[in-house]
Amino acid sequence: MNFAFSEDEQKFRTELRAFLASELPSWWRGMFVDDPRAMPFTRAFSRKLAERGWLTMAWPKEWGGAEASPWKQAILREEMWAHDEPRGPQYMNLNYIGPCILRFGSEAQKRRFLPPMAAGDVLWTQGFSEPGAGSDLAAVATRAEPSTDGFVVNGQKIWNSYADAPAEWCFLLARTSVAAKRHHGLSVLLVDMRTAGVDVRPIDSMAGPHELNEIFFEDVAVPRDCLLGEAGQGWEIVTAGLTFERVGIARYARAGRVIELLVEHAGATGLAGDSEVRSKLARLRVQYEAARLLNYRAISLQAAGRVPAVEASIARLHNTQLEQQVSDVGLEILGLAGQLTADDPAAPLTGLLHRQWVRTIPTTITAGTLEVQKNIIAERGLGLPRAR
Amino acid sequence: MNFAFSEDEQKFRTELRAFLASELPSWWRGMFVDDPRAMPFTRAFSRKLAERGWLTMAWPKEWGGAEASPWKQAILREEMWAHDEPRGPQYMNLNYIGPCILRFGSEAQKRRFLPPMAAGDVLWTQGFSEPGAGSDLAAVATRAEPSTDGFVVNGQKIWNSYADAPAEWCFLLARTSVAAKRHHGLSVLLVDMRTAGVDVRPIDSMAGPHELNEIFFEDVAVPRDCLLGEAGQGWEIVTAGLTFERVGIARYARAGRVIELLVEHAGATGLAGDSEVRSKLARLRVQYEAARLLNYRAISLQAAGRVPAVEASIARLHNTQLEQQVSDVGLEILGLAGQLTADDPAAPLTGLLHRQWVRTIPTTITAGTLEVQKNIIAERGLGLPRAR
Amino acid sequence: MDLNLSAEQTILVESARELLGRRSPLAAVRALEAAGRGFDRELWREVARLGWVGLTLPSEGGHFDLLDVALLADEMGRALFPSPFVPTVAMGAWLIDAFGDEEQRRRWLPRLATGELAVTVALAEPGARSLWDPPGLAIAGGRLSGRKLFVPFAAEADLVLVAVAGPAVVAVEREASGLVCTRHDALGGEPLYALAFESVSCEPVAAHPTALPRALDRGAVATLAYLAGACERVLEMSVAHARMREQFGRPIGSFQAIAHRCVDMRSDVDALRVLVHQAAWCLAAGEAADVAVASALAYGLEAVRRILRHAHQVHGAIGFSMEYDLQLFTRRMKAAELGWGPAALYHECVARAMGLG
């Protein structure tokens, strides 16, 4: 065991911080604010990362990566999350859509889809949830009926982040067989969002723009070569993808940064001497430490070539609850002025905590609710009978 | 609405406190300690209460009560619980076994069973749980087979508090019909524990003596006139009884007393200035206030002639969790010395918190687990579908 | 001791629920917010005609007390009724009635009771962490200068009661010259304003040192009652969703993880409500109320936070879409939690009252 980063890794972090300091404009507050500059910025920023080889650094060299160690990748992730994720939606490409294509895709699919991701040139959205299939993803009803040259898709997806960004491609979970029950009949299609019959409707959300959309598919033709893996393999692909994703989000790094800013705020306002504030911030720091190390544990397993399915879910439990705690306690520490949004000049920390708080409402819901995470741990991690 | 006790009620409380101050010996620490003086004391004390008309004061005058208001009864309960329940197991007689006999019993049963209770002359135990029927009480398998002059009982009960006190009677839930499914075939029998074939075996428990016993019934003859209500009415009787019981326990009063003693301890040891201790004790006080008022809400409904089924369960949730919090936080405040039991001369507050803590392990388990309480509230209070 | 509603209280509550359900549906609440307005003055006059505004003013025929104010506020919270009920009725009417001089009472109370005169209160100043921070504004030559923040409904109020150093309370006409009112950009749905006073004419209303803290107690209790009502509605929405929404072939409310969240909400709302009733009763009865008020606040502010987390967890993604109503509650409730927090203040009050040094 070793709880230190290597010199090389520390140097990489320093470089990244310098890069972020020079690249992030002062107005940058992340993707989920109403600022027309955000989306173009995030695309340009991703291209710059790609130029430095930092966008898909963990991927194989063959596909535009640098085969960087999981730890360098973790450092990259931490720095990005600590700075409001300037890669925007592209973190999904690197973390799980790309890796799923790497693992399950044909040679032709890899050649077609991976280079644009590695170049920071493409936005993807995921099409999993439906009005009738949220936690119960196996109930997906969107139909992909085999046609002569591929599939015809009909159905509706919902809660699709960034579909309106606009996303150019969709990682779609659809039913290719109605005969096979539940998850057995599902497949993943890679759908060009510019195909006729695809209609994206944004859903206005508390958590900010881009968070929620609906996607309607009406007789959307998807060529056969856009089926990922085999027909019926959708559940396996999505499960693997969600595991990648759980490790792929460094919420703790964001929380850690917010804690630092709260400590500064407490120092500046005299609250550092308030015992309740001290104790609450210390408690957050301890939770942060636990969340960070549990992520590191999952990454250590990855680094050793193992799949940290349960460990990733446990890390996610800690990370999501940490984020909620940080935002609740942070607002409490700001007090009255915590209500002010970034647009109010009197907002402390430029409205950071308010922004953070609205973002933590979906935190324990999207990409698998807290309850679903716990069911996974109970069944796969503890061998308990399926919760009914 | 009125949140004050009347002058008359306050006077009653003052009288009770004076009585307790003169009657409780300095060694009294409640029933759940290894002290041979405890059981005889509690019997003598109950008789003295009975002489003053304070034992079954809420019962009808006809049956040895004083038809006291529910509020006087609440005051009595509070003072008893705050002083380690010197009535011992007899609180069960007044709170629910007696009332069940009053409500479901024949005239002859009332004449036979109520006067000894009112005189403080009899101990009862309850025979509900079985090895295979805990939270799932409807699974009771103890058989009461009809015989020519009554029933013959065979089976095993478990976790029976005070059966070894020794209890003279058992309020037994048994299956009189195997044809009727689940709770439909259950009946309540009033069983003389001195009948041949009844065997009580104490189970050694962390929570102290008398807490756990097993009762084995082997061809135990129970006369027909010891069936309470009708055959098959057992579930209805037990459900009513558990509702009586939930209101009948003033855990908050005990917790309130412990909080007072902790405040005194903090004052005496200089901990009163420790901000963490202040905040934790204040938090307990607030929880105490909530638990107390929720009990009062249930009693207000009773006083208005209504059955506070869901309200009693909610009060119980608060009371049991309050007790656990008080013991956890109390031990934490005592620190190192919190480990010491009453038998160690250095034990702070004569080992009170240690005693309190071991008692709170069963608190959220016996008489319906926390989970069962929540299921009741979900189904009956909120109209949610049966939790499966 | 009796925690049941009286027959008269039951009628008050039931008629309020009926009226608010009919006249102030959530669509109307949304429309006011979209229009950038705080409340509907016409509807305010209407409820004033029913006696809701002069409720506690014997001079205006009111014969109710703070407990009844709390019962009404609870119903208003259920409906998220946008109105200056807390500053005007729970705080302003009481300050004027209890401390104003004869002339002030004659000048303001009749118009207040008919809904003509909407009153707000200006408490916090820049840098304040809570509403209880002692006010620092000073009066010089009968004139007021300085800033107040987080003043509810200020743009639509007629009279502003301003907490000043002392502590004391002075009144300023909303239209007085030198008073500038700027809207905050805040998360709650009801408008809050920053007020800048530049040598604004004011008149003293209350100089007794208990006037301001007691007015704050009353405002806190009425707000908590409003929150209890809002929580109740959020619970109803959650239960309805849990019964209707199916996953894995059955209603999600049949899963214990969801059902028990609803139960925890039920348990918290009930506790909050009895604590609020006790605090209101103690204040109304002139009993020692410090522990009761602080307990209700300490419990309530934390309960609101738990309840919102539960409600969103039960609802899933639909809960944070703007077209669904939960967000209206979430934002107002969170704003009230921050507005009256932090809970630690009240734990400290309770600690002092318990005899902890």
Next chain:
Amino acid sequence: MDLNLSAEQTILVESARELLGRRSPLAAVRALEAAGRGFDRELWREVARLGWVGLTLPSEGGHFDLLDVALLADEMGRALFPSPFVPTVAMGAWLIDAFGDEEQRRRWLPRLATGELAVTVALAEPGARSLWDPPGLAIAGGRLSGRKLFVPFAAEADLVLVAVAGPAVVAVEREASGLVCTRHDALGGEPLYALAFESVSCEPVAAHPTALPRALDRGAVATLAYLAGACERVLEMSVAHARMREQFGRPIGSFQAIAHRCVDMRSDVDALRVLVHQAAWCLAAGEAADVAVASALAYGLEAVRRILRHAHQVHGAIGFSMEYDLQLFTRRMKAAELGWGPAALYHECVARAMGLG
């Protein structure tokens, strides 16, 4: 960064689990407690022969560090192995090795490593709320007088390392005249003693001001590792019970309320363990360890409390019957929580280290 066990560590852990499972079943733990004894000296010598006691002593052939001590302690906690491992190996061996003079090291370490010399530490004094309260006992003319409380295994130890004013550490032979050892009546299963010193001969071991706090850090980390192992076993027992016990016609582990309690336990144990490993690694590597140690303690002490409540709730009534094994864990874990608490101490350490004044 690498949180995986090394191959050598894996062997250490696996062989410890095998040996403890075979040689120290819970029945043996019960028997020692029933006999009023702290540990089995024969078995202690046996594990010493395997190198567990001299683990960190290069002079005795040990080449492991505190992280390995933590890994072993974790296995011991799983088995509730009754032994003076924490005071002797995590604290005593280190104090003597790092601060003792050449002669002391020669005199004690070889016998310590073979299990001949069991060492305990005497820290708390009457009135102390925690083990970290600064010691007040003073040495006069090379002799020690006063009282120490909560000393583990004192009656069966050979050497007592006593914290004295300074802070410093002195050694006292257990059999020294003037030393009286009285057993506490305490809730945990392992014996604790009050020691009364009356002009007892002692010799200085460590006078460096960091010796005692660092020894406490080491003891804390080893104890937390032991607790992590105990929690792991309690979780296993809970899961086994939840799978086996049926109510309403199905295993109770299929109810989310029960399943999610088990998950919360899993999540707490895992967090505790990574925090403990980090703290042990920082101490062993000579890195700044204050935040790491305080975080592990702050988290661990509260986690133990949560885990015990969950475990009992999953088990129901059988969980508090003495014939079932859970109570063995409950009592030892609760005693350790109280022995090393309160968590607030460590939150304050973290606050200071975060730069909060």
